[in-house]
Amino acid sequence: MRLRHFTWGMFCATLILLVSCEHQAKRRATGTVTNIPTTTAATDVVEHLEQPASPRVAGAPAPSVQPEKTNVVELTVAPVAAAKTTDKVSYTIGVREAKLEGLMLLTSSHGTPEQPVATWGPRDQDKFATFTVTSLEGGPYVLWITLASGGYHPLDVFVNDVHVLTNVCGENTGGYDVAFARRLRAGDVQLAQGTNTIRLRVSGSSPCIASITLER
Numbered sequence: 001m002r003l004r005h006f007t008w009g010m011f012c013a014t015l016i017l018l019v020s021c022e023h024q025a026k027r028r029a030t031g032t033v034t035n036i037p038t039t040t041a042a043t044d045v046v047e048h049l050e051q052p053a054s055p056r057v058a059g060a061p062a063p064s065v066q067p068e069k070t071n072v073v074e075l076t077v078a079p080v081a082a083a084k085t086t087d088k089v090s091y092t093i094g095v096r097e098a099k100l101e102g103l104m105l106l107t108s109s110h111g112t113p114e115q116p117v118a119t120w121g122p123r124d125q126d127k128f129a130t131f132t133v134t135s136l137e138g139g140p141y142v143l144w145i146t147l148a149s150g151g152y153h154p155l156d157v158f159v160n161d162v163h164v165l166t167n168v169c170g171e172n173t174g175g176y177d178v179a180f181a182r183r184l185r186a187g188d189v190q191l192a193q194g195t196n197t198i199r200l201r202v203s204g205s206s207p208c209i210a211s212i213t214l215e216r
Contacts, residue, residue, distance in 0.1 A: 089141075092213040093131045093198075102127030103206060110148065110208045115178050117148065117208035127202040131212050138193035141214040145169045145200070148181040149207035158199040159189045169207075176208050183213065 095105065095118045102121040111117035121127040135141075143157065147169060154170030156163065169184040189198075191214065198212055 090215045094211045099130040119208040129200045131198045133196045135191045143186040144213040146183045146210040147207045153207040156201040
């Protein structure tokens with residue numbers, strides 16, 4: 001009888017030891033180790049193994065979560081350079097629109113119907129060709145005179161009845177026919193905004209005047 005009790009006791013102790021070892025191995029694998037007293041009965045061991053893992057201690061910091069990295073592309077926009085204004089203001093008036101005093105308008109001989117010229121007149125009198133220019137912008141302009149000449153015939157220029165240029169555009173262009181006409185630079189003049197008068201004065205014999213141009 002005693003031998004039977006001793007054998008049964010050894011069997012229970014061995015069973016408890018095996019269960020305890022298996023429990024410890026599982027706890028190490030999950031990071032939690034719980035000591036099981038060796039004197040616990042087999043049924044208590046089974047109940048102890050079925051208990052869930054203890055919850056996180058209150059107040060303990062939560063596991064840090066690393067934010068996901070996103071690829072951010074920074075766009076650099078270069079400043080746009082200001083555009084340069086290259087538009088020119090230009091007014092051209094043909095001699096057909098001019099008021100002539102002592103000059104004749106020729107559409108044949110030296111001139112053509114498409115490009116008439118103003119010329120001839122008394123040699124001993126001053127002769128005039130007056131052009132009217134409506135300027136949208138006041139300010140300085142360059143005056144050009146298109147004419148044909150076979151000799152030295154300089155002009156005087158009046159702007160709004162003010163004498164501003166003397167003895168200009170007296171070059172010999174090669175002949176009096178309109179085919180020899182050239183655009184010659186008379187000089188700088190000042191225009192007011194609105195209506196202006198450009199008056200050319202010829203003293204002595206006259207060149208063949210075709211047009212004037214004002215540019216800025």
